[in-house]
Amino acid sequence: MADVIQVIDLKKQYENDGVITPVLHGLNFSIKKGEFVAIMGPSGSGKSTLMHILGFLDNITSGKYIFDGQDVSTLTDDQLSEMRGKGVGFIFQAFNLLPKTSVLDNVMLPLLYSDVPVAKRSEMAKKAIESVGLTHRMNNLSNQLSGGERQRVAIARALIREPAVIFADEPTGNLDSKSGTQVMELLQRLNIEDGHTIILVTHETYTSEHAERILRIKDGMIQSDEKVQNRRIARDGEILK
Numbered sequence: 001m002a003d004v005i006q007v008i009d010l011k012k013q014y015e016n017d018g019v020i021t022p023v024l025h026g027l028n029f030s031i032k033k034g035e036f037v038a039i040m041g042p043s044g045s046g047k048s049t050l051m052h053i054l055g056f057l058d059n060i061t062s063g064k065y066i067f068d069g070q071d072v073s074t075l076t077d078d079q080l081s082e083m084r085g086k087g088v089g090f091i092f093q094a095f096n097l098l099p100k101t102s103v104l105d106n107v108m109l110p111l112l113y114s115d116v117p118v119a120k121r122s123e124m125a126k127k128a129i130e131s132v133g134l135t136h137r138m139n140n141l142s143n144q145l146s147g148g149e150r151q152r153v154a155i156a157r158a159l160i161r162e163p164a165v166i167f168a169d170e171p172t173g174n175l176d177s178k179s180g181t182q183v184m185e186l187l188q189r190l191n192i193e194d195g196h197t198i199i200l201v202t203h204e205t206y207t208s209e210h211a212e213r214i215l216r217i218k219d220g221m222i223q224s225d226e227k228v229q230n231r232r233i234a235r236d237g238e239i240l241k
Contacts, residue, residue, distance in 0.1 A: 003066075004164055004197050005031040005054060010063035012049055012220075023049050025220045026063065031199065033164075036191040038200040038208035041217035048169075050217065051201045055167050056084035068164050085110065089158030089166045093173035095150045097157075099143040103134060106142055107156045114161075128156040131194075132186060148179030155186060159196075166190070168200045172207055184210045188233065206232075 012024040024046050031037050041047040052058040053065060056072070059080075065072040067087065075083065089110075097106045107125040116124065129138055132152040142150055151171060158166050168187060172180030188210055190196045200211055208214050209232045216223040 001032040001034050003030045004033045004068055006064070006066040007054075008064040008066070010053070010065060011061050012046075012053065012058070013061045023220050024053075027222055029215060029222065029225060031165075031197065033197055034191070034195045035213060036188070036198045036200070036211045038202055038211035038214045039217065040202060040205070040208050040214055041223075042203065045217045046220040047201055047217050051167060051169060051199070054165075054199065055088050055090060056080045085114065086161055087164050089161065089163040091151070091154050091158050091166065091168040091171045093170040095142075095147075095154050095174070097142040097150055097153060100141055102139050102141060103129060103145070103153050103156075104138050106153055107160055110157060110160055124160050125156070128160045129153075131159060131190075132156045146179065147175050148182050151175065151179070151183050152186060155183070155190075159190070165197045165199060168198060170202055171200070172202075172204075180207070184232075 007027050007029050010024060010027040011022070013020050013022045015021075027050070039047050039050060049058065053060055060073060067083070070083070072080070072083075098109070104122065104125055107128055108121050111121045111124065126135070126138065129135055132155050134149060134152055134156065137145060137149060142153060145153065154171075155166075171187070172183055175183060184207065187198055187200070191198050198211075200208065202208050209228055209230070211228060212231055213225070213227050215225050
């Protein structure tokens, strides 16, 4: 499989009132299409900054970030925005759904300012909703759903534009253990059966072991990059080793 992400000597620092704060210190790694990678690290390790850079929400200070063959450091803000809209999907801990809006309309939101014809948007949203098993909830308001169902809506929304990479930022953080397992089951199915590239950001070892590879970051540097030896496989809300 070809690399969808290449990071070469990536450095990030912030400047505030003349004070420079280094955050990431020369990271090097790659992620292949179809991989499921977990990024782990304690608070302040730099994992969230790294995810923001990989998801085109922040810029690098130096080094290179190559996404799907494109050197991201050469892109304008408008080009970055376009790539963010088409190239990646996001799943957040807090779901970020509109509460008094239907599941269908929530999933269609990423298409609001796109060039996708209005007539096709509903069709694309219904397909994404079907893929997460929520067709029967399509016309419900999001505030009528359980936490696990809301996160599945968020996953459908991330899928709608068929992005090259799906970023999941602490996707089980607001869920009970059973709902969290069901969400991880869905992410694994999207990865194993449908071939989606997934990058999971988490501080929980238990959650990270659903991925096939764990990238550990500490103090802005890569501490380890290893395959998961005993990957947890979720099935029907339970874990099978």
